[in-house]
Amino acid sequence: MKYDTFLLKCSGSATGYFMPELQTGFSISAKEGVTIYSFLTGYCGISDEYISGKVKTIMIDGGPVDDIFNTKIHDKGVCALSGAMPGIVGAMMRIGSPYAAMRESITVKPEGGDESGREILVDVKLFNVILADKGADFLKRGILLREKRIFNLFIKHGNDIFSCCREVLFNGKPVDFKKQLTDGVSMDRLVMLKLEMEDER
Secondary structure (H helix, E strand, O other): OOOOOEEEEEOHHHHOOOOHHHHHOOEEEEOOOEEHHHHHHHHHOOHHHHHHHOOOOOOOOEEEEOOOOOOOOOOEEEEEEOOOOOOOHHHHHHOOOHHHHHHHOEEOOOOOOOOOOOOOEEEOOOHHHHHHHHHHHHHHHHEEEEEHHHHHHHHHHHHHHHHHHEEEOOOEEEEHHHHHHHHOOOOOOOEEEEEEEEEOO
């Protein structure tokens, strides 16, 4: 499915205003039946090396995952990514934890089913080192948010965000947010939000 797109051509300093949204959660479009590993590498653009080196905890709908190569994502599922978390609880939740038997009842296990090709939406949440390392990459690739969330963000931080932007486009055309925001917003549709970091070009 093609989504309407907000494109902000801005400096890298603008990314900080969007980090809370990445922790709260955003959507990524994928195909039904793909594994978590395929979702992370193919749809999220995270390398195999980074997954094995930095991603220590993956939660699906609140349950920890050990087998990312056979466990599959599902429509409207929530995938949380984290680096190493402190304490015994953090150790228990890690991928392949030696304490995995202690949380067996909540561990997400592989299920059957083939890749159907049907589009699904997965909510992604980034935490700690993953947020710091990969937040900007997700923003550059594009994330799906409810349009109202984007406008609320612009209402709260618009002056600061726009001061970092050379241009703001909606489907390739310039947008005057100050004019649109005065009309009121009550939009629940998903739209794509992308940042083009001009100081990294």
